[in-house]
Amino acid sequence: xxxxxxxxxxxxxxxxxxxxxxxxxxxxxxxxxxxxxxxxxxxxxxxxxxxxxxxxxxxxxxxxxxxxxxxxxxxxxxxxxxxxxxxxxxxxxxxxxxxxxxxxxxxxxxxxxxxxxxxxxxxxxxxxxxxxxxxxxxxxxxxxxxxxxxxxxxxxxxxxxxxxxxxxxxxxxxxxxxxxxxxxxxxxxxxxxxxxxxxxxxxxxxxxxxxxxxxxxxxxxxxxxxxxxxxxxxxxxxxxxxxxxxxxxxxxxxxxxxxxxxxxxxxxxxxxxxxxxxxxx
Numbered sequence: 186x187x188x189x190x191x192x193x194x195x196x197x198x199x200x201x202x203x204x205x206x207x208x209x210x211x212x213x214x215x216x217x218x219x220x221x222x223x224x225x226x227x228x229x230x231x232x233x234x235x236x237x238x239x240x241x242x243x244x245x246x247x248x249x250x251x252x253x254x255x256x257x258x259x260x261x262x263x264x265x266x267x268x269x270x271x272x273x274x275x276x277x278x279x280x281x282x283x284x285x286x287x288x289x290x291x292x293x294x295x296x297x298x299x300x301x302x303x304x305x306x307x308x309x310x311x312x313x314x315x316x317x318x319x320x321x322x323x324x325x326x327x328x329x330x331x332x333x334x335x336x337x338x339x340x341x342x343x344x345x346x347x348x349x350x351x352x353x354x355x356x357x358x359x360x361x362x363x364x365x366x367x368x369x370x371x372x373x374x375x376x377x378x379x380x381x382x383x384x385x386x387x388x389x390x391x392x393x394x395x396x397x398x399x400x401x402x403x404x405x406x407x408x409x410x411x412x413x414x415x416x417x418x419x420x421x422x423x424x425x426x427x428x429x430x431x432x433x434x435x436x437x438x439x440x441x442x443x444x445x446x447x448x449x450x451x452x453x454x455x456x457x458x459x460x461x462x463x464x465x466x
Contacts, residue, residue: 186263188270191224191236198233199226202253209382210251218251218464221351225270227254227263234258237267239275240465243347246448247278250464252288264288268295272444279445283463289440297442303463304425306433307415309383314406314431317399325404328362328375335372336364336391343391343457345448346466355379363404365397374455376401381462384413390459395423398458406431417460424458439463 191199196215203210218224218238227235235254241247249271254263272280272295283303284292293299319325328336330353337352355362359379364372374392378385387405392398402424406414416433418424425435450456460466 186227186229186234188225188227188266191219191226191238193219195224195226195233195236199224199236199251199253202233202236202255203251205256206253208253211380211382214381215251217354221354221465223271223274224251225267227258227267229258235263235267237264237271238464239271239280241275241278242351242466243341243345245277245279246344246346247275247280248346248464248466249275249280249282250462252282264291265295268292279443279447281441281443281466283439284442285439289442292442295444297444299440300443300447301419301421301441303417303439303441303460304420304435305415305417305437305439305463306425306428307413307436308433309413310411311406311409311414312432313410314403316407317396317403319400324366325363325400326366328356328364330356332356332364332372336362336375339372339375339391339455340389340457343389343450343455344466351461351465360385361405363401365392365401373397374401376405376459377461378405378409382415384415385409386415386417386462388416388459389457389461390416390418390424391455392458393453393455395427395458398422398424399427402428402459403431417463418458419460422456422458 222240224238237252376390
């Protein structure tokens with residue numbers, strides 16, 4: 186067995202591995218993930234039997250995900266080798282991941298610490314969603330490519346990650362990206378709707394408070410009756426109860442784990458009410 190760099194040609198096999206463990210990713214989702222980050226594979230007899238990817242978001246923060254080992258090859262330490270190979274490429278970075286119960290013991294051995302949980306909300310066919318009332322004066326508008334720098338700055342203030350390539354990709358490829366502006370036209374937050382997995386996903390959702398987050402998400406949900414929709418949200422921020430009231434129950438609760446120094450937002454900074462994805466953060 187060898188550990189090597191992941192290439193575009195490995196993605197059809199990576200897709201098969203994710204299907205074996207019942208993850209919803211499409212080939213397009215794998216392509217997007219590799220385009221934004223760097224991957225490692227475990228290969229044996231010419232066959233890819235394991236994957237892991239890492240994403241650098243600026244000079245200090247990174248995420249790690251899509252760690253999969255072929256079920257027929259588990260129990261041989263392959264996952265640990267993949268993780269060590271990814272972490273070797275992230276020296277000095279604070280690294281965040283979202284762990285399954287099965288993966289958590291390994292991550293703890295490698296120095297990751299539990300910092301919270303994440304709730305995965307989804308429904309197979311969304312019902313009718315009523316618009317959330319806007320607070321005094323703000324308004325929603327469609328984000329455009331020229332808004333990339335502003336959205337990147339809001340995104341970074343929320344969790345410390347500098348993700349200009351991700352924001353540019355969303356503005357170019359997402360179904361919709363909406364901004365919430367105040368009475369002076371200054372952006373207060375944004376949210377994106379994109380194709381992912383079994384249907385549509387909303388995230389990131391960046392806002393200064395819970396009501397702003399509800400306005401952004403409801404603005405994206407209203408035209409989606411009958412669609413499969415997913416949102417990954419930190420329950421400590423309070424959006425989860427509202428999502429459940431809109432017909433988006435919790436279907437999974439992975440553990441948030443960090444190796445390094447967790448990001449502490451400045452007073453008055455926006456917060457990440459919804460993630461891009463569990464892998465990308």
